[in-house]
């Protein structure tokens with residue numbers, strides 16, 4: 001299996017959001033995918049798949065996501081908009097592209113522990129790939145209680161015969177404590193190579209967290225008094 005290290009534009013990319021019906025998907029993942037698509041930051045022939053138990057159509061998913069799709073605001077503007085109750089919307093000039101974005105979205109309904117349902121998902125992906133292979137990313141937008149079973153079926157059903165690399169993305173939390181975190185890592189390492197596993201904590205991109213470096217240089221007292229720990 002090719003784990004892949006290159007961002008190869010000529011090969012199709014398939015981004016599968018597991019738990020597509022949920023809060024993280026609608027508020028963070030789909031808006032981010034839209035911004036990347038809108039700004040031409042994705043490889044050509046990228047396709048998106050949503051997967052969850054909820055039976056729904058792409059149109060239903062779109063309806064849930066619509067209000068979160070506006071370009072990211074600064075925190076100040078976000079606060080102003082919240083206060084004024086202004087609903088977020090895609091800008092008028094971007095609506096054509098927004099329609100294009102939803103046309104390359106698909107949705108498959110199934111359980112997270114069902115081999116059969118994931119085989120069906122795999123069949124869908126293979127149809128898109130038309131025997132040319134593709135690079136596949138599986139984003140676990142799911143409660144941690146589902147991580148173990150879903151990664152087993154992904155490994156068993158969605159990676160075998162197809163050509164291209166496969167990656168798994170997990171949003172924090174990676175366990176509740178050191179022990180459960182190590183258990184999760186151990187489980188994942190039995191299924192995937194480390195370079196296939198991406199662990200994401202979007203809080204590390206937040207301004208305040210980024211500023212910790214500045215704080216650490218400028219405010220030694222803060223550290224000395226262990227205030228950060230508190």
Ligand SMILES: NC(=O)C1=CN([C@@H]2O[C@H](COP(=O)(O)OP(=O)(O)OC[C@H]3O[C@@H](n4cnc5c(N)ncnc54)[C@H](OP(=O)(O)O)[C@@H]3O)[C@@H](O)[C@H]2O)C=CC1
Nearest residue numbers: 019021022023024025052053054141142143144171172173
């Ligand atoms: N929401 C956020 O902003 C953030 C979330 N996270 C993390 O991301 C992950 C997803 O979060 P979030 O989207 O808020 O979670 P949700 O509770 O919205 O769950 C996502 C989806 O998972 C399915 N699901 C929920 N509970 C179960 C269950 N007990 N068993 C099987 N499937 C279930 C549901 O889909 P269906 O029933 O259709 O299958 C649901 O739509 C979690 O690990 C969370 O800690 C991290 C950072 C931010």
Ligand SMILES: O=C1O[C@H](COP(=O)(O)O)[C@@H](O)[C@H](O)[C@H]1O
Nearest residue numbers: 027028171172173201202203206
């Ligand atoms: O990781 C988390 O993210 C959500 C969303 O936060 P946002 O500031 O990016 O909108 C937050 O509600 C949750 O507490 C946190 O654990």
